[in-house]
Amino acid sequence: MMDFSLNEEQEMFRNYVRKCLNEAGQTMVAREFTCGNTSEFIKLQKKLAELGCTGITISEEYGGLGLGALDLVPVLEEFGRAVLPGAYLETMAFVVPLLEKYGTREQKETYLPEIAAGTRSFSIAWVEPNKSYDPDVIECQAVTKGSSLVINGVKTLVPDGNQVESLLLIVRTDEGGNGDGLSLVLIDVNEVTDMKTLSSMDETRNVTEITLENVEVPMARVIGEVNQGWNVLKEGLLYLHAATSSMLVGSMDHIVEMSSEYAKIREQFGQPIGRFQAIKHRIVDMKLDLETARSLSHYANWALDTNQQDKEAAIYSARTFATEANIRLASHNIQNHGGIGFTMEMDCHLFLKRARFYENYMGSISQFREDVSKGLGWSYEKPRFQLTSK
Amino acid sequence: MMDFSLNEEQEMFRNYVRKCLNEAGQTMVAREFTCGNTSEFIKLQKKLAELGCTGITISEEYGGLGLGALDLVPVLEEFGRAVLPGAYLETMAFVVPLLEKYGTREQKETYLPEIAAGTRSFSIAWVEPNKSYDPDVIECQAVTKGSSLVINGVKTLVPDGNQVESLLLIVRTDEGGNGDGLSLVLIDVNEVTDMKTLSSMDETRNVTEITLENVEVPMARVIGEVNQGWNVLKEGLLYLHAATSSMLVGSMDHIVEMSSEYAKIREQFGQPIGRFQAIKHRIVDMKLDLETARSLSHYANWALDTNQQDKEAAIYSARTFATEANIRLASHNIQNHGGIGFTMEMDCHLFLKRARFYENYMGSISQFREDVSKGLGWSYEKPRFQLTSK
C-alpha cells in the first residue's frame, strides 16, 4: 500500500539519535571540533556506535544490522542537523556498500566488523591538485610488483583524512580514457607517506592532502577488478550522493527551524520580524525548498534500496536540488538573523560553510545534471566532465 | 564635464512625443492595431513624422536632423511605453545607419528622403523556416544574371512585412562558412512573390513570411560589398540592439508605473496592497531592474555615438539585461494586478506579449552574451551560434 513516510522503526531510531546528539549539545560538538577540541566528538562517536549507527548497512554476518539506504536516512538527517564532523558518510554510504558488493571474503572480514564496532572508518582519496573529478586526469599511479602494488602520487581534498583509519584510494593501473585503467585500493592511513591538513572554509570537516611515495600494498587490497575501478566507484557514488542529500536535508531542517523561531521572537518596529512579509515569505520559500529536498532524498534512497529504474535520475536530482537549496537556505538564514547572523556566536555560519563544503563534493552540479539526463535517456553521448558547479 | 543625463533638447523632444502619443490614446493605438484597425496607427505615424521622428538619424542633406543614436533614445522609450506597432526600430536604427554608411549616392537619394518624410519604412528579412540566426544556415539565394540578381527562397519572422514599403534582405550570393558569401539587398515589398501573415503571440507587431521566386532586382540594390553582407549586417545590429534596449526600457517604465499606481489604490484586507512587503518589495526590485536597464541603454547609445572601445560589450549588455528584465517585469506586473491583470481589459498582457516578441528578436540572449564576452576580449574563438535564449 502506498505510504510515503519513514516507518515507525526508522522514526524511533531517529529519536534515539536525536536524543544522543541533544545530550552531546547538538552543534556544540562541531563547534568544539572547529576549535581543535575533538574529545567531545570522539566520545559521541562511541555512543553513536553503541546505538548501532555504525552497523546499519552492514550485513548481520559481519556484525551489522543488515538494513538499507532508507534506514540510514533518519540518522543522516540528524547528523546534518548537528553539522556533525567525521567520515560517517564516506564510511557507511560508500565504502560499506562497495565492500558488501565487491569485497572479497578476506576484505569483508578485515574491515566490516571493525566498521560496525565503530573502530574503523574510511575516507576517499580521489581528486588531485588542480584537477577535477574527471577519471581521465588521474595521475596517481600503482604499478604491479609481484603480488604487490607500488603507489606514487598526491591526493588532495581527502575529507577527514586525519580522523579515519583507512582510505579508499583511486589509482591509475593502466592507460586510460573514458574511465578505463583505474583501480580502487584499500589502504591504511599509516601507510601513507605524508599527510598534511589544509585550511578549509568549513572547519567541521578536516581537509587533508596525502602523498604516496613508493607505498607498497598487497594486490589483495584492490576492491573490484583491476582497471575496472571507475565503474565500481560510480556505483558507490550512487550510495554516497543519496546519503549526502539526506545529510543536507538535515541541515536544511535545522536552518528552517532557526529562522522560524528567530522570526517569532525577534522584534523590530514593535513587531516580531516574522510578521513582515519580506521575512515571512522568504522563510516559507525556505520551507518549500526543505520539503522538496526531503521528498526527493527519501524517494532517492527508496529507489536505491528497491533498485528502481529511475534510481540514477532520482539520486542525482535529489543531490543537485538539495545542494543548491541548502546554500540558498544557509544564506537566507544569515540575512534573516541580521547582524547577529553574521557572528560566530550564532550557528548560522556553521551551516553556510558546511553547505559550501558539499557544493562540489565528489562531483559538480552540472556533472550531476548530466547524470540525471543520462539516467533518463535524454542523451547517449558520454557526458563531458564539467569543471565546476555553475 | 560629466553629466549622465539626456540633454534639454532630448527631454523636450521626449515631451513632444509623449504629448502626441497621449493625444492618440497611448496604448489605445496598439489595442486598435491588434484588432486589425490600423487607421489610428497610420494617423499617428503621420503626426510623428511631422514632429520629425522619422528624420532623427538621417543626415540633413537628405532631409533629416542629422542626429545620433542617443537622440533616438527618448523617442524609442516613449514608443516602448505605448507598445507602439510598426517598423520604426528596423527603419531608423538599422537600415538608416547602414544606408548612411554603406549606401551608394543613388541608394541614399532613393530611400533617405522618403524615410525622413515618413513615406517609406523598412523591415528585415533574415531568418528562414526552422532555422536560427546563424549566418551559415542561410539558404535564400541570389544568383547574378547580367546586371541583375535573381533571388529564390523563403524568409520568415519578417516583422511588420505587411506594414512597410521595403525590406532589407539577407541572401546567399556565394558559398559560405563563418558568415562569408552573404549579401544585403534592398527590395520593395511589391517585388516579393508572396507574403502571408503569421499568427503571433504579440499582435502589436505583425509577423510575416515571404516567398521569393525568381525575383529579379538590379545589382545596384546591394548595400555594401557583395559577399560581405554579414559584416555590414553585424554593424547594423549594433544600432538595432542599442535601440531595442531603449524601446524595452520604455515598456519597463510604463510597467513600473502601472504596478506602483495600482498598489497604491487597490485595497485588500483593508489595506492598499502596496503596504504588503510581498508587493512592495517586488515593485522595488522591478524599479531597480528598470533603472539598471535605463542606465545600461543610455550608456550603450552614448558609447555607440562616441565610438567607445567598449561599445559592443555595452550594447549587448544593455540588450541582454533589458530583455530579461522586461520579461520579468511584465510577468510580475500581471501578478501584482491579480485577477484583473489576467484579462484583456488591462494593458498588462500587451507588455508581456511584447516582451516575448523581443526575447529572441534578431539574436538570442546566449548569443548576445558571447558578443559581450568577445567585446571584452575574454574569448577569441568564433562564438558558436546558439539556438535559443536559455
Next chain:
Amino acid sequence: MDFSFTKKEERFRLELRNWLEENLPTSWPKEEEAYISFLKNWQRTLAEGGWAGITWPEKYGGRNATLMQEIIYHQEMVRADAPPSINYVGIHMVGPTLMQIGTEEQKERFIKKLLTGEEIWCQGYSEPNAGSDLSAIKTSALKDGDRWLINGQKVWTSYGHIADRCFLLARTSQVPGKKHKGITVFLLDMNQPGVEVRPIVQLDGRQEFNEVYLTDAVCSDADIVGEVDKGWQVMISLMLHERAGIGAEVFTLEKQFNNLVAMTKEYKVDGKSLIEDANIRQKMADLYARSRGAILNYYRNLTNTLKNGQPGPESSIDKLLVSELTKEMLEFAVSIQGPHGILWKEDAPINSRWQEKYLYSYGTTIGGGTSEIQRNTIGERVLGLPKDLRA
C-alpha cells in the same frame, strides 16, 4: 515507505482505463457552442458509466471511492487527456456539501441533475473588491416577504455564462469588525431576469470566466445552505470536501514535463534537437528535479491525509509549488523555441499549444488563492509565524 498500489487499486485503475478506452471522445469541437454540448455530453457519459462523483455514496450514484482511488482517477484522466469536467463546482463542491448539510428537498432537487450535467453549477465567491480577501464581499441579500432579493456583482465565475445554478456567498447582515460573520450561502437560479452574465476575455483570448451582475435576483428560504449568517463555515467545510486537493494539477504538471521532454527531442532548429544543447539539458534536469519534488511532496501530504483523515494546510504547499513551477516550465518551453516561439496557434513551431498554455499559466498563480496568499497560509498555519497586520 512504499510506492506500490494494492491489487484492488490496480484493478480499479484497469477498469477505469478500459472504460476510457471505449468511451473517450476522439475529436474535440473547436467552436464554442459545440464545445459546450460536447462537454455536457461527456459529463452525461461519465455519470452513466458511474465515473462522475466516484467518491459519493452509491445511493447518490457514486461508488464510495477511497482517497487512493480518487488519486488514481485523477491520474488516469490526465493520462488519457480526458475533457475537463464542465460541472467541477457541482460535483466536487456543491454535491458533497448538500449531502452533508443540505435539506432533503435540496438533495432531491439538485444532486441527480448535477451529476448528469443536466444542471451546470458555478461558484459565486469573488467580487471586484473581494479577491484575496473574500470576507470583504458586498453582494447583499435582503429579506423581502418570503423571498430574498440579491444585489451585487460577482467576478471570476467559471462557466457562469452556461451555468444553471450558482453557489453564492452573500451578505445578510453587518457585524462591525467581524467581516466573516453575516455571510449566507444561497443556491441561486441563474436563469432569471435579475442575473446578467458578461464574459471576461482572458489574456490568452479565451473566455472562461464571467462577471455576474445581480439586480434584485430572487432566492427563497429553501435555497439557503446551512444557516443564515453562517455561510463562512459552510464555505470552509466545503473546502475540506476537496480531499484529493490539487491532484489533477499535480499529474498535469507531470504530464506537461514529459511533453516538454518530447518537445525538446522532436523540435529541431538548424537540424539539431533542442535536447542536444547542453544548456537546455541542464535546465531540464533542474525542472525534472523540481517537478518530481512537487509530485513527491504531494504524495507525502497524501500520506498525512490518509493517516490523519483530513488534509492539512500543507495543501497550500502543493498549490504554490505546482502553480509556480507550471508557469516557469511553460515559459521555458516557449523560450527555448527561439524566435519561432513567438508564433501562435496553427503557425506555432510545434503543435502542442505551448504558447497558449504558457499565457494561460499566468492565471494559475492568481486563481484559487494567489501565491502571496498561499505563502501567508503556509507561514502562519504550517510554520506558526505571526499573522500579517490588518487594519
Next chain:
Amino acid sequence: MDFSFTKKEERFRLELRNWLEENLPTSWPKEEEAYISFLKNWQRTLAEGGWAGITWPEKYGGRNATLMQEIIYHQEMVRADAPPSINYVGIHMVGPTLMQIGTEEQKERFIKKLLTGEEIWCQGYSEPNAGSDLSAIKTSALKDGDRWLINGQKVWTSYGHIADRCFLLARTSQVPGKKHKGITVFLLDMNQPGVEVRPIVQLDGRQEFNEVYLTDAVCSDADIVGEVDKGWQVMISLMLHERAGIGAEVFTLEKQFNNLVAMTKEYKVDGKSLIEDANIRQKMADLYARSRGAILNYYRNLTNTLKNGQPGPESSIDKLLVSELTKEMLEFAVSIQGPHGILWKEDAPINSRWQEKYLYSYGTTIGGGTSEIQRNTIGERVLGLPKDLRA
C-alpha cells in the same frame, strides 16, 4: 550626456595618483596590533599630505574638494588598493557635523585630532534590540548634577576597541508614542572606567565590530552635539554629509569584477582556464551587465546630486544593488573554483582572498541598513508606496 572629466579634474587625479605612488605603503602587517598602528600611520600620512578630509574647508586642513573630486578620490584609492581609513567615522561623519553645528570649543577640541588620526572615533548607534529600528534605542543618559551618566549597551561598533571617542545616541527623555524624540547625541570619551568594549567575532573569523557596555559612563554638557532631545535630527543631517555616498563600494565592485575576470583567466583546472567554459562566460557576461548597470546608476544619481545640490533617496538603490551584487559575485567566484574552492587562506587555490571576501560579503546586505530596510526606503520614498504598518 558626457562621461569625460574636465581638465581640472584630471589634474586633481594626476596629483593624487602621483602622491599615492610616492606614499603608498608597500607591505601590510598581518598581526593585529601592528596593523592598527600601520593604519594610524597611514591616516597621519594622509593628513600631512592634505589627503584626509579633502572636502573640508582649508581652515580645517581640507582642500574644499568638489563632489567630482571626491569621486575621483574614491576611484583612485580603490585603484591603488590603499589601506582603509581607520577614522572613517571621524572624518566623514563627526568632523563635518561639528563644523556645521558644533560649538567652537568642540571644533577646537576634536577636529584637528581626528583629521590626523590622533583620536579615533567610533559610532554608537545600534543596540541589541535596535538594529533596523534605530529609534528603539534604550541606552539612557541621565543628568546628575553637572554631568550626564550613561548606561546601556551598543553593538556593531566598528573600531570600538581602539577608538578614543564615540559619537553616541542616547535617550534623554521618553515621549510616549514618539520614539524618535528624546534622543541626544553625545561625544563620549571611550577611555574611562564606565566603558567596556568586547569584540565580536565575525563569521569570517575577523574582529572588526564590538559590543560596548556603558555603566555610569560620564559626559558633560560640553559633550552634547546640537540640542538635548534633538539628536535624531543631528543624525539625519549627518547622513547628508556623506555626499559621495557609497562611491568607495561602487568602485570596489568594479575592481572586484575585473579581478574576477583575471581569476577566470588565470585559474586552471585540468589545464583549462575557467573562462574557456561557455557556461562561465555566460554568467560572467550577466555579472558584467549588472555591475556596469550598478555603476552607471550611481553616476546617474550623482548627476542628480550635482544638479539638486543634495543626494536623494536613490542612494538606497545604489546601496542595495551594490551589496547584493557583491555578495552574488563573490559567491560565484568561490563556486566556480570547484572542489578546491573550499580551501581557505594560504591553501586557497588562488591567492586573492576570494573565500574571505565571500564570507565577509554576507555583512554587506545587513550593515548600514539591511536590504529589507533599503527596499522599504525605496518603495516609500522613491515610488511613494504606502508605509509598512507599525504597531
